[in-house]
Amino acid sequence: MAGRDIEPESGTVYLVGSGPGDPELLTVKAKRLLERADVVLHDKLPGPEIIELLPADRREDVGKRAGGERTPQSAINERLVELASEGKSVVRLKGGDSFVFGRGGEEAQYLAAHEIPFEVVPAVTSAIAAPAVAGIPVTHRDHASSVSFVTGHEDPTKDESAVDWAALAATGGTIVVLMGVGRLPDYTAALREAGMDPETPVALVERGTWPGQQVATGTLETIVDVRDEEGIEPPAVTVIGDVAGTRESVVDFLRNDSTGAVDAPEDR
Ligand code: SAH
Numbered sequence: 001m002a003g004r005d006i007e008p009e010s011g012t013v014y015l016v017g018s019g020p021g022d023p024e025l026l027t028v029k030a031k032r033l034l035e036r037a038d039v040v041l042h043d044k045l046p047g048p049e050i051i052e053l054l055p056a057d058r059r060e061d062v063g064k065r066a067g068g069e070r071t072p073q074s075a076i077n078e079r080l081v082e083l084a085s086e087g088k089s090v091v092r093l094k095g096g097d098s099f100v101f102g103r104g105g106e107e108a109q110y111l112a113a114h115e116i117p118f119e120v121v122p123a124v125t126s127a128i129a130a131p132a133v134a135g136i137p138v139t140h141r142d143h144a145s146s147v148s149f150v151t152g153h154e155d156p157t158k159d160e161s162a163v164d165w166a167a168l169a170a171t172g173g174t175i176v177v178l179m180g181v182g183r184l185p186d187y188t189a190a191l192r193e194a195g196m197d198p199e200t201p202v203a204l205v206e207r208g209t210w211p212g213q214q215v216a217t218g219t220l221e222t223i224v225d226v227r228d229e230e231g232i233e234p235p236a237v238t239v240i241g242d243v244a245g246t247r248e249s250v251v252d253f254l255r256n257d258s259t260g261a262v263d264a265p266e267d268r
Helices: 028-036 048-053 073-085 104-113 126-133 165-171 184-193 223-230 242-253
Strands: 013-017 039-042 059-061 090-094 118-121 147-151 174-178 201-206 214-219 236-240
Touching: 013 028, 013 073, 013 104, 028 090, 028 118, 039 073, 073 090, 073 104, 090 104, 104 118, 126 174, 126 201, 126 236, 147 165, 165 184, 174 242, 184 223, 184 236, 201 223, 201 242, 214 223, 214 242, 236 242
Parallel strands: 013 090, 013 118, 039 059, 039 090, 147 174
Antiparallel strands: 174 236, 201 214, 201 236
């Protein structure tokens, strides 16, 4: 497929989502911009396979500083403005979609405030893709008519928590939690306290579409133990709802694990 054969504009920032990590899930547009931009600012979330594709002399890892600390968002914002002001074409590459828990919105506002032209390049979010490659549709005619994407980063017990877990429990729809490995015990408890059935199926999908993708399943009651037994670590999404139970009916024929082979029975 030819695509639009155009060079990235100088002095412009492209806010590009990488998709969940499989290089084949980059959009055609993202791939073209990555190949041709003067510089690519990225962190670790696009995953090892996509980061490996980036030309070493034209990329800057803004995920971590030398001491292992996160680069503050303000420093990334300033760097984007600096590079664009020098006349460079700049790709700001984020895991998944930049505008889904990706701070892409903040970057867009900062660029606009500094009169830097920018383009948003939407992508496949891990919130949908990670469940999908585990065989879990986030909606299903028989099981869920709505889906909510929420951050698990917050303490559900704090009064001013921005996530209303009780309201989410009441929707009866699927809940997909991002950044929710650490606080899994807190929000699964909050959902049970809000009256959600403890038998509700829950799945954890770690490193969806990356080498080493891992899927673990349980219920609202058991999933914390499952997490610990299976050693699930970030980045992972938590899928809560009856749709998570449908994995069982498709997994024998699902070829989405990282090796392209069917899961060994003991891994299920
Ligand atoms: N903008 C991203 C989300 C960034 S927040 C997107 O649209 O996907 C970071 C969280 O994203 C992680 O904590 C994890 O919950 C999730 N995540 C990102 N990539 C993932 C992947 N390949 N597999 C599972 N979860 C992933």
